[in-house]
Each structure stands twice: as C-alpha cells, then as structure tokens.
Amino acid sequence: MRRSHDALRADHAVQCPNCGSTKRPHAACRECGYVRPGLKLALSKEE
Ligand SMILES: [Zn+2]
Numbered sequence: 001m002r003r004s005h006d007a008l009r010a011d012h013a014v015q016c017p018n019c020g021s022t023k024r025p026h027a028a029c030r031e032c033g034y035v036r037p038g039l040k041l042a043l044s045k046e047e
Helices: none
Strands: 034-036
Touching: none
Parallel strands: none
Antiparallel strands: none
16 A cells, blocks of 8 residues: 555656657647647747
8 A cells, every 4th residue: 555656646757749858748848849739838949
C-alpha cells in the first residue's frame, strides 16, 4: 500500500508531437511552443 499513490505523483513527460523533444503534458514545449492541437504559444523568435 505504501507505493499505491506513486502513479499519481510520477513526474510525467511526453514527447512533443511537433518537434519530438520531451515536454510536460499541458505545458508549452520549450523548443517550439507547442501545447496541444489548436494551441501553440508564440515564441520570441516568431517570424
Ligand atoms: Zn516541440
């Protein structure tokens, strides 16, 4: 029982579907600013 909650506290990381780098789910990708389909943060080097 002592590890029963580990899954909920795990440090999640997903691969950015846009550039492939590791990022946190629901957090903007540091490489490309991708968050989820339909939402992408503008990076400073935007053209
Ligand atoms: Zn990315």
